[in-house]
Amino acid sequence: MNDSKFNVLLYFDDSQQAFNAAVHTATLLKHMPNMHLTVVQVQEGCEDSKITEYTWLDTKDLVNWALARSNAKGEYCWPISPSSDWMRRVSDGSDLSDKNKYREILTETNEVFSERAEDVSHVVIYCNPGISDTVEALYNYAAKNGYNLIIMGTRGLTTLKVLLFGCLVNSSPIPMMLVKKLPQGFVKH
Secondary structure, three states, X not given: OOXXXXXXEEEOOOOHHHHHHHHHHHHHHHHOOOEEEEEEEEEEOOOOOEEEEEEOOOHHHHHHHHHHOOOOOOOOOOOOOOOOHHHHHHHHOOOHHHHHHHHHXXXXXXXXXXXXXXXXXXXXXXXXXXXXXXXXXXHHHHHHOOOOEEEEEOOOOOHHHHHHHHHHHHHOOOOEEEXXXXXXXXXXX
């Protein structure tokens, strides 16, 4: 039996669409024991892009990252917290059952990531803030590190971003899963 890892890159930008992609990714991670997940975030940096990598098992980095992303109560959730702006919008425009369902989905997603912590790493790529630089940095990182699949959300992108990410999809030799939204079954059950 082949013990090689199936390497998946999840592009996460704190949007609702990225949350949807994270939920789908958690489902894959739960059912694929040979999967290794790298969550990639892109942040503004100087002209020379740099990369910061760490795993969930590196306590110092994990604690620092968690503290930086904790909410006002000091509660930490990964990859996002219920205090995110889009989660507030969902809560404001939803009835109580929908609010509870989204919190349940978030909790289940975080549990999967926590249970498989040894197979989850986090990378921050620093590059110029332009969308073309973001696409190039993401593509170069994925190609250089031999990923088998790239997962990212799609909805909510501006026309320019759709064009640039579309170029990435069309030119990428790495298969890409573009997640539009959560299936209704996730929200209704």
